[in-house]
Amino acid sequence: xxxxxxxxxxxxxxxxxxxxxxxxxxxxxxxxxxxxxxxxxxxxxxxxxxxxxxxxxxxxxxxxxxxxxxxxxxxxxxxxxxxxxxxxxxxxxxxxxxxxxxxxxxxxxxxxxxxxxxxxxxxxxxxxxxxxxxxxxxxxxxxxxxxxxxxxxxxxxxxxxxxxxxxxxxxxxxxxxxxxxxxxxxxxxxxxxxxxxxxxxxxxxxxxxxxxxxxxxxxxxxxxxxxxxxxxxxxxxxxxxxxxxxxxxxxxxxxxxxxxxxxxxxxxxxxxxxxxxxxxxxxxxxxxxxxxxxxxxxxxxxxxxxxxxxxxxxxxxxxxxxxxxxxxxxxxxxxxxxxxxxxxxxxxxxxxxxxxxxxx
Amino acid sequence: xxxxxxxxxxxxxxxxxxxxxxxxxxxxxxxxxxxxxxxxxxxxxxxxxxxxxxxxxxxxxxxxxxxxxxxxxxxxxxxxxxxxxxxxxxxxxxxxxxxxxxxxxxxxxxxxxxxxxxxxxxxxxxxxxxxxxxxxxxxxxxxxxxxxxxxxxxxxxxxxxxxxxxxxxxxxxxxxxxxxxxxxxxxxxxxxxxxxxxxxxxxxxxxxxxxxxxxxxxxxxxxxxxxxxxxxxxxxxxxxxxxxxxxxxxxxxxxxxxxxxxxxxxxxxxxxxxxxxxxxxxxxxxxxxxxxxxxxxxxxxxxxxxxxxxxxxxxxxxxxx
Numbered sequence: 001x002x003x004x005x006x007x008x009x010x011x012x013x014x015x016x017x018x019x020x021x022x023x024x025x026x027x028x029x030x031x032x033x034x035x036x037x038x039x040x041x042x043x044x045x046x047x048x049x050x051x052x053x054x055x056x057x058x059x060x061x062x063x064x065x066x067x068x069x070x071x072x073x074x075x076x077x078x079x080x081x082x083x084x085x086x087x088x089x090x091x092x093x094x095x096x097x098x099x100x101x102x103x104x105x106x107x108x109x110x111x112x113x114x115x116x117x118x119x120x121x122x123x124x125x126x127x128x129x130x131x132x133x134x135x136x137x138x139x140x141x142x143x144x145x146x147x148x149x150x151x152x153x154x155x156x157x158x159x160x161x162x163x164x165x166x167x168x169x170x171x172x173x174x175x176x177x178x179x180x181x182x183x184x185x186x187x188x189x190x191x192x193x194x195x196x197x198x199x200x201x202x203x204x205x206x207x208x209x210x211x212x213x214x215x216x217x218x219x220x221x222x223x224x225x226x227x228x229x230x231x232x233x234x235x236x237x238x239x240x241x242x243x244x245x246x247x248x249x250x251x252x253x254x255x256x257x258x259x260x261x262x263x264x265x266x267x268x269x270x271x272x273x274x275x276x277x278x279x280x281x282x283x284x285x286x287x288x289x290x291x292x293x294x295x296x297x298x299x300x301x302x303x304x305x306x307x308x309x310x311x312x313x314x315x316x317x318x319x320x321x322x323x324x325x326x327x328x329x330x331x332x333x334x335x336x337x338x339x340x341x342x343x344x345x346x347x348x349x350x351x352x353x354x355x356x357x358x359x360x
Numbered sequence: 361x362x363x364x365x366x367x368x369x370x371x372x373x374x375x376x377x378x379x380x381x382x383x384x385x386x387x388x389x390x391x392x393x394x395x396x397x398x399x400x401x402x403x404x405x406x407x408x409x410x411x412x413x414x415x416x417x418x419x420x421x422x423x424x425x426x427x428x429x430x431x432x433x434x435x436x437x438x439x440x441x442x443x444x445x446x447x448x449x450x451x452x453x454x455x456x457x458x459x460x461x462x463x464x465x466x467x468x469x470x471x472x473x474x475x476x477x478x479x480x481x482x483x484x485x486x487x488x489x490x491x492x493x494x495x496x497x498x499x500x501x502x503x504x505x506x507x508x509x510x511x512x513x514x515x516x517x518x519x520x521x522x523x524x525x526x527x528x529x530x531x532x533x534x535x536x537x538x539x540x541x542x543x544x545x546x547x548x549x550x551x552x553x554x555x556x557x558x559x560x561x562x563x564x565x566x567x568x569x570x571x572x573x574x575x576x577x578x579x580x581x582x583x584x585x586x587x588x589x590x591x592x593x594x595x596x597x598x599x600x601x602x603x604x605x606x607x608x609x610x611x612x613x614x615x616x617x618x619x620x621x622x623x624x625x626x627x628x629x630x631x632x633x634x635x636x637x638x639x640x641x642x643x644x645x646x647x648x649x650x651x652x653x654x655x656x657x658x659x660x661x662x663x664x665x666x667x668x669x670x671x672x673x674x675x676x677x678x679x680x681x
Contacts, residue, residue: 029395032392062389063388065541066534067382069537096389126443236388240504241542244503247528249565250566253567253570258625293642300635301632307631309554309556316560317559
């Protein structure tokens with residue numbers, strides 16, 4: 001944070017505005033305003049047709065995100081899907097709301113797509129009646145336990161969307177990973193038009209893909225790119241979230257991530273072992289200079305690093321908890337306050353008992 | 361399911377009301393959006409969806425409903441409301457309509473908003489009412505929501521509504537989502553921050569909250585002890601329970617088990633380092649192979665072998681890699 005020089009003649013309102021601008025804290029209430037003329041103009045000029053990389057960022061509102069995460073979680077191991085509404089803002093897509101569709105993501109029933117369509121039309125109609133002008137501009141679905149990326153089917157679905165429903169974005173949420181790591185696993189993607197050759201230096205953040213899905217991932221990963229995902233909330237949201245922290249802090253302190261993540265970490269380690277075995281086999285076959293063995297090994301190193309970071313994180317939290325609550329540790333909070341509280345409490349029940357006697 | 365008690369300690373012995381944070385955020389979004397579109401801070405209204413299990417009423421979700429004013433009175437679009445309830449039941453079949461919501465700057469229902477209760481009572485038996493307080497000066501200690509229950513004798517009369525306490529309940533996924541948005545919608549100065557330091561920051565701030573609460577408790581108990589404040593038997597009972605449990609924290613068993621767990625994790629932490637070493641070695645081998653093939657075109661064979669030998673201390677056969 002930069003410190004403010006408040007001795008100048010500028011008014012405090014101007015100073016605050018400058019502070020906010022400098023520290024990037026936008027009043028995102030503006031994001032909820034749908035300017036119909038502006039949006040229609042954008043849709044008519046279609047700037048994304050000239051640039052396959054036009055959209056670079058997705059901004060998701062607090063409500064939209066929470067609804068999507070809860071819906072994905074509710075699906076458990078089944079892929080669920082839904083739609084998102086919002087607007088375009090220069091090179092970003094702003095998602096202000098989301099709603100669940102009553103169909104499963106991988107349904108092969110012929111009339112599943114029709115059902116989804118009917119529902120979304122009816123839902124959007126109700127939104128219009130409410131005066132909500134935000135249009136549907138994307139779809140989300142869940143990948144329970146296997147990470148945020150687009151499968152072959154997802155790529156063809158999204159390509160079709162980008163032909164007929166532009167502007168449109170695809171969002172993927174992994175609810176299993178979210179629950180185990182305690183952080184939302186989410187990715188946003190747009191596919192490239194057919195025949196487009198993406199520039200080689202597109203850096204996509206590495207992520208761990210389980211062995212049984214890696215082929216599907218590998219075949220299609222060059223046909224789309226991922227967008228940055230950021231979140232925003234309104235000022236009233238901020239107030240509610242601040243109050244929520246007053247109740248949530250206890251759960252933050254009482255979670256034992258070493259315990260809750262144990263299964264997930266085990267799975268990661270097994271997966272790592274399998275990948276290393278694969279590397280070893282490749283080396284034996286092709287000799288010590290096999291370059292794709294080296295590539296695979298490099299990826300395994302990154303996987304191992306991620307598991308290591310996760311474990312380190314959990315260990316640190318566990319140690320903090322121990323030093324807080326365990327009286328053996330010098331200067332523990334509970335240890336220090338304990339003595340005083342204990343003495344008071346032992347005396348207090350007597351006081352309470354005598355009060356009651358006096359009243360009765 | 362994850363439960364937290366509301367700030368006040370009164371409990372309604374009859375029915376337990378629970379509300380999910382999503383409901384508050386939904387209503388907030390509705391109000392903010394309307395404020396943005398119309399540039400006015402009019403109050404907004406909508407329906408509540410949730411589950412009623414005997415004496416347990418849990419509000420899971422909500423949706424906006426269009427309301428218009430005719431002759432100084434408010435009316436809801438009933439068709440819209442009914443269709444919306446149907447839509448939500450299609451995707452969430454276990455939810456039922458439970459009542460309605462409104463916003464306002466005061467806690468009480470006004471003469472204008474109140475009569476809407478009669479409208480909603482046509483569709484829901486004894487509807488409950490949630491009111492989100494949009495007054496920005498309210499202290500952030502308390503969540504800005506008040507909940508009213510209908511009087512069973514006159515369920516459609518808004519003047520006989522009774523304010524009741526409610527519990528905040530969240531699903532784990534809900535809490536994670538809230539946590540994520542809170543942490544990640546700040547200034548991106550945190551770009552260089554590692555995951556570990558973010559985690560430490562949030563854990564220490566939670567520890568800070570714990571410390572504050574303990575101090576409040578200690579002040580209170582001291583005051584009771586010095587007869588400045590009357591003792592509340594409920595609170596005192598809870599406090600003694602906590603203190604009775606504290607000795608559990610110092611058992612030998614716990615120390616032993618904790619240490620063995622730490623040892624296991626520290627061992628496991630060696631794995632990424634070993635893998636990193638393997639990766640580095642592989643690169644080394646590759647570079648050496650490239651070097652040796654390059655030199656073979658320049659140096660006579662005998663010199664090549666001995667140079668290689670000097671560099672690695674091994675023979676040229678590195679097949680075991």
